Amino acid sequence: MTSALPPLREVIAKHGLSASKALGQNFLFDEHLLDRIAAIPGDIKGRNVLEIGPGPGGLTRALLRAGANVTAIERDARCLPALAEVSDAFPGQLKVVEGDAMEIDPASLFDTPYDVVANLPYNIGTALFIGWLSGQEWPPQWRSLTLMFQQEVAQRIVAEPGSSAYGRLAVLSQWRAQARLAMKVHRSAFTPPPKVMSAIVHVTPADMPEGVSARMLERVTEAAFGQRRKMLRQSLKSLPGAVDGLEALGIDPQRRAETLSIDEFVMIARHLSP
Structure with missing residues (x-):
């Protein structure tokens, strides 16, 4: 089925796309790497997956190849034609929502539990992450979070007490969830290469301590x-x-x-x- 899709570099050239610094975009083209990322949450065949900022659809393709039903939120209208081509190649598996992920409640998009898998835009990644971890209701509607961050942010999420990276983000990430560093991604894997290294964090809900707001x-x-x-x-x-x-x-x-x-x-x- 993916044979119907041209390589991502051709798609970007065809649609005249370039990564927007204002939107925190960095594109990944390596299909092997993208398939490895899509495998981190486990078997997602037939499961609902939320993707934030799919861009031209590299990770989207990998999630669809793994059999997921993907809902992707994209605010960059330039990328919508490329994503429409991905949708055509995987009939019934991809729904693209045009809009700002900071303003869209995922609960309005899903009736059942979902996994979040995303190469998050750097400029909103931490804010989105804190939003998914916040709220009194627990367990959350999401089953797992598989998220790309700048490596420094990823290390803060999984940090242990006493370390220089340990802070508010570590506590919020670990007091009722399990967080692990799943994969490091070299800056050279991206187009354009960011100035810093990246890493993927995998988070799953755990039991919430009683009597705590x-x-x-x-x-x-x-x-x-x-x-x-x-x-x-x-x-x-x-x-x-x-x-x-x-x-x-x-x-x-x-x-x-x-x-x-x-x-x-x-x-x-x-x-x-x-």
């Missing part, structure tokens, strides 16, 4: 890491009851945020949750 945990981590060089007794002063709570929980208020385990952050958030 997700919003409160966000507030605690935001305050603690917003002044990460300061002791907790200073950084958490903006949260009523937080400093007194440290004493009650047996957490030394002279410690700094990066020394706290995820369980300790959960304890503080639980103590402050209504």
